Amino acid sequence: MKSLLLNGAAAALFLCSASAVLSQSVPKPGQIAPVPEVMVPPTFSSGSSSMILPSVDMARVETAHDRKVNRLWIASMLAMVGATSLDAGTSWGKREANGFLASSDGTFGAKGLGIKAGMAVGVILPELLLRNHKDLKSKFAVGNFADAAIFTGVSIHNLSVTPAK
Numbered sequence: 435m436k437s438l439l440l441n442g443a444a445a446a447l448f449l450c451s452a453s454a455v456l457s458q459s460v461p462k463p464g465q466i467a468p469v470p471e472v473m474v475p476p477t478f479s480s481g482s483s484s485m486i487l488p489s490v491d492m493a494r495v496e497t498a499h500d501r502k503v504n505r506l507w508i509a510s511m512l513a514m515v516g517a518t519s520l521d522a523g524t525s526w527g528k529r530e531a532n533g534f535l536a537s538s539d540g541t542f543g544a545k546g547l548g549i550k551a552g553m554a555v556g557v558i559l560p561e562l563l564l565r566n567h568k569d570l571k572s573k574f575a576v577g578n579f580a581d582a583a584i585f586t587g588v589s590i591h592n593l594s595v596t597p598a599k
Contacts, residue, residue, distance in 0.1 A: 503575070504571060506571075507571040507572070509575075510575040510576075510577075510582070511558055511561065511574075511578055513578060513582040514558075514579075515554055515558070517582035517585035517586045518550055518551075518553075518581075518585050520586065521550070521585040521586075521589045522542070522547050522550050522551075523589075524589045527541055527543070528541060528592065528598055529541055529542075529595065529598050530542040540598070557581065
């Protein structure tokens with residue numbers, strides 16, 4: 435029984451190695467022979483924190499200017515969300531001049547809040563998706579601050595509007 439298993443294992447090994455040899459095509463005259471890929475293991479220095487993952491050199495270096503633009507861009511998004519929230523807060527329960535934001539009774543309510551929140555997300559989401567484009571961050575910041583200025587002005591106007599009865 436043992437010899438039968440050994441003979442079967444030897445036959446299987448022979449067939450597998452023969453199929454690997456036969457699966458390789460013979461180059462024809464004038465054809466460049468393919469070069470086999472060689473896997474070279476990464477070298478690690480002892481005592482390094484990169485023993486698990488090899489270090490990768492990146493060409494991108496963040497400068498002080500990039501950090502300032504990034505902080506300004508984040509501040510502009512916060513200002514825009516704050517001004518939009520202030521506008522919604524000062525409009526709540528008052529007559530809404532914009533029919534698109536007005537509820538069925540003509541006041542600013544949940545419908546208008548949902549639309550305003552959706553518009554704010556619609557402005558911020560593309561900015562977050564395109565955050566790796568350094569040249570766009572300053573343009574986004576200008577747009578966000580302009581949006582914040584408009585909504586702050588509208589909020590100041592809303593303070594003078596009397597609530598609906």
